[in-house]
């Protein structure tokens with residue numbers, strides 16, 4: 001679907017606040033009564049201090065918490081040598097968790113790169129699962145093919161489709177996928193959202209890598225097209241009645257949402 005086409009009607013693009021990162025001395029205040037099973041827990045208006053000076057160390061620890069093996073380390077090195085930014089180990093672990101939790105059999109990836117995210121996704125998927133991965137650059141897909149082989153995956157576990165995501169995605173089957181992972185062109189993310197809502201089965205998950213844009217997406221002073229697109233994406237996913245969202249602060253932000261049944 002072209003970028004200018006009408007969006008899915010039930011997506012609400014209400015202009016709500018996208019807050020900045022909390023600072024070291026900020027507190028996080030609950031807006032109203034905290035309820036448990038519909039009853040007040042008696043903690044109205046309590047405040048808890050945001051993770052403060054150790055936040056960076058905590059995030060770094062979390063990101064490295066699940067170690068990567070030789071196959072991933074080699075795929076990561078090829079990615080850097082190609083001038084790409086692969087998913088971080090923490091983001092990879094989150095993707096693996098999501099495919100494992102959903103017992104995913106059919107997954108779509110936009111942005112194969114050299115295969116770092118693909119290995120993580122497939123490691124969480126069912127052993128008969130198939131990763132459909134799309135990239136404009138066949139040379140990168142060849143490196144990813146090698147990486148998957150080194151990681152021990154049979155060739156029939158992945159389907160490589162070279163091409164631009166917005167040409168390829170419309171050819172994939174409606175409602176047939178358990179998870180869609182978006183890591184292609186950030187400027188196309190709203191279109192990827194539309195396509196994902198069509199491709200996902202009820203209960204399926206969509207994930208967007210790089211939702212923070214290195215913090216630019218959360219700072220209204222940045223009005224470049226990528227920051228604006230990501231802000232619009234954050235609002236659309238957060239406000240959609242069709243999605244249950246979470247914004248995971250791994251690496252550069254992993255925005256995920258479940259397509260409600």
Ligand SMILES: C[S@@+](CC[C@H](N)C(=O)[O-])C[C@H]1O[C@@H](n2cnc3c(N)ncnc32)[C@H](O)[C@@H]1O
Nearest residue numbers: 086087111113116117135136164165183184185
């Ligand atoms: C950040 S890299 C992907 C990294 C990969 N997910 C990983 O973790 O190893 C982004 C990839 O998206 C591809 N790409 C960019 N625009 C695209 C588009 N419109 N359609 C499909 N792939 C695209 C690039 O060629 C590049 O390989």
